[in-house]
Amino acid sequence: MTAPAATIAYDELADAIRGDLITPGDPAYDQARAVYNGMIDRHPAAIARVRDTADVISCVQFARARGIPIAVRGGGHNAAGLGVWDDALVIDLSMLRSTTVSPADHTVRVDAGCTWGDVDHATVAFGMATPSGFLSSTGVAGLTLGGGIGYLTRRFGLTVDNLLAADVVLADGTFVTTSADAYPDLFWALRGGGGNFGIVTSFTFRCHHIGEYGTIIGGPVLYDLADAPQVMRWYRELLPSLPEELNGWIALLTIPPAPPFPEHLHGRKACGIVWCYTGPHEAAAQVLEPVRTFGTPLLDGLQPMPFTVLQSAFDALYPPGLQWYWKTDFFNDISDAAIDVHAKYGAQLPTGHSTMHLYPMDGAASRVPHDATAFAHRDGGFTGVIVGVDPDPANAGLITRWAQQYWEELHPASAGGGYVNFLMDEGQDQVRASYRGNYDRLARIKNRYDPDNIFRINQNIQPAGGPAR
Numbered sequence: 001m002t003a004p005a006a007t008i009a010y011d012e013l014a015d016a017i018r019g020d021l022i023t024p025g026d027p028a029y030d031q032a033r034a035v036y037n038g039m040i041d042r043h044p045a046a047i048a049r050v051r052d053t054a055d056v057i058s059c060v061q062f063a064r065a066r067g068i069p070i071a072v073r074g075g076g077h078n079a080a081g082l083g084v085w086d087d088a089l090v091i092d093l094s095m096l097r098s099t100t101v102s103p104a105d106h107t108v109r110v111d112a113g114c115t116w117g118d119v120d121h122a123t124v125a126f127g128m129a130t131p132s133g134f135l136s137s138t139g140v141a142g143l144t145l146g147g148g149i150g151y152l153t154r155r156f157g158l159t160v161d162n163l164l165a166a167d168v169v170l171a172d173g174t175f176v177t178t179s180a181d182a183y184p185d186l187f188w189a190l191r192g193g194g195g196n197f198g199i200v201t202s203f204t205f206r207c208h209h210i211g212e213y214g215t216i217i218g219g220p221v222l223y224d225l226a227d228a229p230q231v232m233r234w235y236r237e238l239l240p241s242l243p244e245e246l247n248g249w250i251a252l253l254t255i256p257p258a259p260p261f262p263e264h265l266h267g268r269k270a271c272g273i274v275w276c277y278t279g280p281h282e283a284a285a286q287v288l289e290p291v292r293t294f295g296t297p298l299l300d301g302l303q304p305m306p307f308t309v310l311q312s313a314f315d316a317l318y319p320p321g322l323q324w325y326w327k328t329d330f331f332n333d334i335s336d337a338a339i340d341v342h343a344k345y346g347a348q349l350p351t352g353h354s355t356m357h358l359y360p361m362d363g364a365a366s367r368v369p370h371d372a373t374a375f376a377h378r379d380g381g382f383t384g385v386i387v388g389v390d391p392d393p394a395n396a397g398l399i400t401r402w403a404q405q406y407w408e409e410l411h412p413a414s415a416g417g418g419y420v421n422f423l424m425d426e427g428q429d430q431v432r433a434s435y436r437g438n439y440d441r442l443a444r445i446k447n448r449y450d451p452d453n454i455f456r457i458n459q460n461i462q463p464a465g466g467p468a469r
């Protein structure tokens with residue numbers, strides 16, 4: 001039985017934790033409930049800005065005893081806004097920001113409130129990185145638990161393929177450290193199964209030396225949008241022949257009206273590939289030769305830079321608070337039919353921030369068996385995301401409709417399912433489709449670790465045999 005939010009004595013929780021407890025009426029409340037996606041406007045019962053694992057345990061026990069829904073916030077980047085929920089207790093991990101690199105072991109231990117910028121800052125100082133995403137402001141926790149697709153995917157696999165251990169507060173308030181040898185079922189489920197199984201308070205990742213002591217060669221190469229069909233055909237043929245040290249994701253975009261883009265290109269629609277070469281620089285000229293000699297680019301931004309610079313290159317273009325709506329699919333290939341749809345909807349990009357990305361999933365990520373981790377899509381190909389974005393709330397409908405219509409037409413060319421970290425509120429069938437044959441095993445593990453579905457504000461895996469919620 002859940003007590004009405006107003007009658008719950010949150011003072012008791014405030015006294016129990018070292019962190020701050022923020023409730024409605026507190027001057028910090030509106031700022032604390034805001035997440036990255038400006039479309040999300042939820043009013044939690046309270047927000048606990050925890051300071052340590054003990055605080056997390058106190059929060060879980062408090063909420064559980066009173067039947068209060070729990071929302072967990074890592075980086076707050078989830079576009080569906082799953083880090084905040086109406087009438088829930090939000091366990092906000094954003095104060096837990098410590099990182100510890102072990103250069104000798106090639107590992108980094110990361111607190112669950114870190115962003116990827118925190119991690120890259122820590123590891124690139126040692127010439128190393130662990131696979132993450134394409135933006136530095138994204139939270140480590142949510143990205144990792146859903147899989148983790150980024151610049152190093154072809155070479156070193158998904159983020160979860162480099163997860164060595166995790167500290168977890170379980171639904172009954174107990175604490176475990178899980179790895180391949182400890183609670184292996186839980187460890188399997190965490191690697192793609194999202195926040196369904198517990199609250200991770202720290203992650204340990206394997207790191208890899210990249211580039212020349214962390215300096216890679218990367219950046220965007222942009223072509224006129226009219227060239228998109230030729231660029232996409234060339235890219236799909238070229239990619240399998242490229243060494244895994246070279247990653248490149250393809251985008252349809254509007255060239256931003258800001259430096260470093262030259263003024264004459266501002267606002268022009270384009271097809272771009274953002275390259276990242278992490279191999280030895282002495283081989284770069286040869287590896288990059290096909291890229292350098294193809295077509296007539298509007299702009300060639302390929303240059304040496306610290307990995308941290310590439311990772312944060314798009315942060316300023318996408319600050320927190322914009323309206324976001326996106327749709328995802330996995331693709332086994334970039335078919336001619338799909339290219340026709342991309343050309344059509346690329347020409348109709350509804351706002352300057354709206355875009356479409358295809359991320360390669362081949363190489364190391366595709367060599368991991370589909371049932372080795374919860375992340376099931378290991379067929380190579382691409383993860384696609386159609387991204388409607390705009391600062392103006394009045395355009396929320398416009399960007400949503402464009403993304404939905406684009407997706408409807410493109411979906412028949414897809415491999416089915418979609419990346420859970422790019423889902424909005426598509427519902428249970430889509431979650432199941434995303435996990436493919438791994439869903440039933442996930443549901444059994446959910447039943448073992450969270451039979452009452454305490455952790456349900458996520459892309460939810462329902463406990464096998466448990467109550468439908």
Ligand SMILES: Cc1cc2nc3c(=O)[nH]c(=O)nc-3n(C[C@H](O)[C@H](O)[C@H](O)COP(=O)(O)OP(=O)(O)OC[C@H]3O[C@@H](n4cnc5c(N)ncnc54)[C@H](O)[C@@H]3O)c2cc1C
Binds near residue numbers: 139146
């Ligand atoms: C601009 C942008 C760029 C992105 N780029 C990439 C990318 O390059 N590659 C990629 O793979 N993904 C990318 N994503 C998707 C991203 O992985 C997801 O949005 C992810 O959920 C963000 O994690 P977070 O911790 O910031 O989110 P939050 O909103 O804090 O949380 C997301 C979900 O994870 C759960 N969760 C968070 N922390 C914990 C924890 N410690 N323990 C248990 N559960 C937890 C939450 O309950 C919630 O369900 C991007 C998203 C955005 C908005």
